[in-house]
Each structure stands twice: as structure tokens, then as C-alpha cells.
Amino acid sequence: SRSTMEGQHVLITGAAGGIGVTIARVFLEHGANVTLHYHRNFDSLRSVLNDYPERCHALSVSSTDEKAVQE
DSSP states (O other): OOOTTTTOEEEETTTTSHHHHHHHHHHHHTTOEEEEEOSSOOGGGHHHHHHOTTTEEEEOOOTTOHHHHHO
């Protein structure tokens, strides 16, 4: 059966925290594509990135840098 989140894209800010990783997994389990935003701690994201390599990626962008956010 088709998931209600299939084809949707979710951006999770502050994803490196425990709650962010848990939320990411819930969206991924329901078929969403997920971008994990982090500031410094990338290590906590490795397991979810390894489990969902086709639908999940991580990026570190300062939200105060408008040009970087647009890119």
C-alpha cells in the first residue's frame, strides 16, 4: 500500500539531536524523502543516512547566511 508521505520532502532542522533523528526515522518509515540539517554534530546522523541512503541526506548551512540557504 502507498504511504501517505511517499513523494513528500521534509526538512528537519537541528536534526543531529536525539529528537531530530527520531523524527527523521518516522518520516522515512512513512515514505518521505528527508533532508537533515545540522550545525556541528554529524556523527549522530550516520545511522539514519546509512539506513535510507536513497531518500535521506544531510547538510550544514548557517540559517543566517541567506545565499547559502538559497543554494
